Amino acid sequence: MTALLQVNALKTFYRADGDYVKAVDDVSFHVDVGESLGLAGESGCGKTTVALSLMRLLPPNASILGGEILYDGQDIVKMSDRRLRRTRWKKISIVFQGAMNALNPVKRIVEQIAEPILLHEKIAKDEATRRAERLVELVGIDKSRARDYPHEFSGGMRQRVMIAMALACEPRLVILDEPTTALDVMTKMQIQQLVKDIQKEMSLSTILITHDLSVIAETCEKVAIMYAGKLVEHADVVTMFENPLHPYTSGLLKGFPNIHASRELPVSIPGSPPDLLHPPPGCRFAPRCPLASKECEVDPPGKTVDGNRYVACWKR
Amino acid sequence: MKPAVTPIWRTVSGFWNIYSRVRKGVLGLALVLFFFAIAAFASYLSPFDPTKIDARRTWLPPNSLNWLGTDWFGHDIFSQMVYGTRVSLLVGVFATLISAVVGTLIGLFGGYYGKRFGEFLERVIDFFLVIPYLPLIIVLVAVVEAMEIPIPVLWVVIFVIGITGWSGTARVIRSQVLTVRERQFIDRARTAGAGDLRILTRHILPNVFPLVFANAVLTVAGAVLSEVTLDFLGLGDPTTVSWGMILHLALSNNAVYRDAWWWVISPGVAIILLVMGFTLIGYSIEEISNPRLRERKA
Numbered sequence: 001m002t003a004l005l006q007v008n009a010l011k012t013f014y015r016a017d018g019d020y021v022k023a024v025d026d027v028s029f030h031v032d033v034g035e036s037l038g039l040a041g042e043s044g045c046g047k048t049t050v051a052l053s054l055m056r057l058l059p060p061n062a063s064i065l066g067g068e069i070l071y072d073g074q075d076i077v078k079m080s081d082r083r084l085r086r087t088r089w090k091k092i093s094i095v096f097q098g099a100m101n102a103l104n105p106v107k108r109i110v111e112q113i114a115e116p117i118l119l120h121e122k123i124a125k126d127e128a129t130r131r132a133e134r135l136v137e138l139v140g141i142d143k144s145r146a147r148d149y150p151h152e153f154s155g156g157m158r159q160r161v162m163i164a165m166a167l168a169c170e171p172r173l174v175i176l177d178e179p180t181t182a183l184d185v186m187t188k189m190q191i192q193q194l195v196k197d198i199q200k201e202m203s204l205s206t207i208l209i210t211h212d213l214s215v216i217a218e219t220c221e222k223v224a225i226m227y228a229g230k231l232v233e234h235a236d237v238v239t240m241f242e243n244p245l246h247p248y249t250s251g252l253l254k255g256f257p258n259i260h261a262s263r264e265l266p267v268s269i270p271g272s273p274p275d276l277l278h279p280p281p282g283c284r285f286a287p288r289c290p291l292a293s294k295e296c297e298v299d300p301p302g303k304t305v306d307g308n309r310y311v312a313c314w315k316r
Numbered sequence: 317m318k319p320a321v322t323p324i325w326r327t328v329s330g331f332w333n334i335y336s337r338v339r340k341g342v343l344g345l346a347l348v349l350f351f352f353a354i355a356a357f358a359s360y361l362s363p364f365d366p367t368k369i370d371a372r373r374t375w376l377p378p379n380s381l382n383w384l385g386t387d388w389f390g391h392d393i394f395s396q397m398v399y400g401t402r403v404s405l406l407v408g409v410f411a412t413l414i415s416a417v418v419g420t421l422i423g424l425f426g427g428y429y430g431k432r433f434g435e436f437l438e439r440v441i442d443f444f445l446v447i448p449y450l451p452l453i454i455v456l457v458a459v460v461e462a463m464e465i466p467i468p469v470l471w472v473v474i475f476v477i478g479i480t481g482w483s484g485t486a487r488v489i490r491s492q493v494l495t496v497r498e499r500q501f502i503d504r505a506r507t508a509g510a511g512d513l514r515i516l517t518r519h520i521l522p523n524v525f526p527l528v529f530a531n532a533v534l535t536v537a538g539a540v541l542s543e544v545t546l547d548f549l550g551l552g553d554p555t556t557v558s559w560g561m562i563l564h565l566a567l568s569n570n571a572v573y574r575d576a577w578w579w580v581i582s583p584g585v586a587i588i589l590l591v592m593g594f595t596l597i598g599y600s601i602e603e604i605s606n607p608r609l610r611e612r613k614a
Contacts, residue, residue: 057507089508101500106522115518116508165508 003030003070004205005054005092005173010067012046012053021276023049023062025229028302029310031173031222034203038216038237040252041226042273047209048097050226051175054207055094056084071173089116093166095159097177102162103150109161110136110146116168135164139194156187160194167198173205180215192219213252217241225249228273228284231302234310245311248285283314291315334604341600347593351586355401362395366557378578385578387562388569396557397582403558404540404590407474411539414478416485416532423489424516424524428497441490444483453480453542457551469553477542485531492524526605534598537591544587559583 012024024046031037039047052058054069069076096102104112113132136146139160150158166174180188196219199206208220216223217237224234233246244250251269271288274280280287286296295314302312335341370390378385384394426437456476505519546552547560562583571579
């Protein structure tokens with residue numbers, strides 16, 4: 001399989017008080033055509049910054065200081081603004097965190113879905129509207145609701161609208177930033193199923209960003225774990241859940257109960273993530289790591305294990 | 317199945333359902349509609365030509381022929397009041413249109429473009445907010461009239477009131493734009509490829525428009541008062557019949573000294589009622605759109 005998206009040594013820093021917050025530091029991963037990648041980690045580990053870097057939507061105090069983001073062989077980091085505007089949404093689109101706020105309260109949802117179509121394709125307004133209506137149906141909302149306003153929708157339906165909007169220009173890669181956070185369990189399941197179905201139907205590649213490993217287990221094929229701005233592990237979902245290599249991954253997996261195992265209480269990882277303004281030298285997880293030793297004072301190089309697994313740890 | 321398009325009357329009747337619950341708003345609307353009706357049917361309502369001078373009928377208190385009395389020149393004050401309504405509403409509405417457009421544009425740009433340009437517009441708004449507006453209007457009217465541009469004095473007055481009265485609207489709009497600009501759907505629209513102009517007109521403007529409207533209604537009251545003041549001070553067009561001009565003539569002919577109370581009271585009461593009408597509507601809209609001000613129903 002060929003990589004649709006290849007991220008190499010991405011560095012995205014935030015400027016703060018004349019110093020840099022190393023939010024994403026030397027992160028590399030790839031997404032193949034039709035593949036679903038789950039990007040997981042604690043709050044503040046740089047997941048969303050990765051997503052925003054991929055779309056070049058970073059806030060003004062953040063910048064990509066190194067690395068490349070190759071989409072279909074073309075580097076998004078170096079793209080001109082004009083090219084970028086044509087790539088965004090048309091090739092890569094995003095479902096933003098918190099669908100409640102990503103809809104304009106005074107416009108009908110069908111107009112909002114049609115907007116990117118009109119902006120990217122030279123077609124008549126009623127044709128765009130028809131396509132938007134089909135998208136509304138595709139995400140499981142009755143067509144008669146297409147002309148309603150966002151406040152007339154429930155949270156789950158608004159999330160569906162956001163997904164429809166992301167699909168408007170038939171992109172090949174969709175980034176979903178915490179798509180099921182703040183939804184109740186049933187709605188969460190439905191949205192996950194919807195994403196899976198659409199992915200299969202449209203042979204879409206997805207990057208799902210979440211702090212909830214169970215969501216990834218349900219919906220993704222590959223998983224990448226981030227810790228304090230670094231990628232610590234990248235593997236197949238099944239392999240990683242059965243045999244985590246990085247101690248942080250093991251810690252995360254111990255953090256939630258397993259219904260098949262005996263009734264152990266979930267164990268949390270002691271300590272808290274480092275300050276990214278002054279990360280510890282060497283492995284960033286070392287201060288909290290049960291396996292840490294002398295060699296962890298040096299940054300561990302990433303290595304490939306078993307052919308297609310990636311892990312950044314001295315102990316493996 | 318819902319109809320494809322929500323008919324406009326349903327939106328209007330929906331708004332009326334909410335609006336009609338605010339009693340003072342209904343009163344304000346009634347007052348304003350009353351004056352609009354008078355202005356529309358002025359020629360049918362006034363028994364005399366308001367500019368007709370009748371030397372035999374001067375200084376008359378209200379009587380069966382001249383319902384609101386006559387002045388020193390023998391003008392019928394009732395007819396003058398009726399025609400004066402037109403001037404007040406004309407100035408009120410058109411000056412407000414100018415202020416609303418200018419204020420909204422400056423507020424939109426000032427709020428949207430954060431950096432130097434926004435800062436600059438912010439200072440311009442501050443400048444117009446603190447400047448004592450009446451002397452400014454007086455000077456501007458005098459200057460524009462002296463330029464002898466061939467347009468009626470009334471339109472000069474409208475123009476000057478319009479371009480001096482926008483600062484309040486601009487400030488309110490600007491602060492609202494500052495919050496709407498940070499909402500996520502703006503980022504989403506930009507990501508989808510919308511440019512600045514499209515974001516301003518399609519996404520931000522619809523969100524601040526109710527505020528533009530509520531502010532405009534309040535601005536009308538100010539504009540009406542400004543026009544009356546200018547006429548009263550003798551800066552208006554002496555040939556038009558307006559409420560301010562009636563007061564101006566009353567002052568220069570010592571109406572109060574000569575106990576001609578009817579010459580002063582009629583325009584005074586009319587001004588109060590019209591301004592009150594617009595203010596009540598404005599406050600009611602504000603109350604409806606701001607739930608914190610909404611009266612609790614027992």
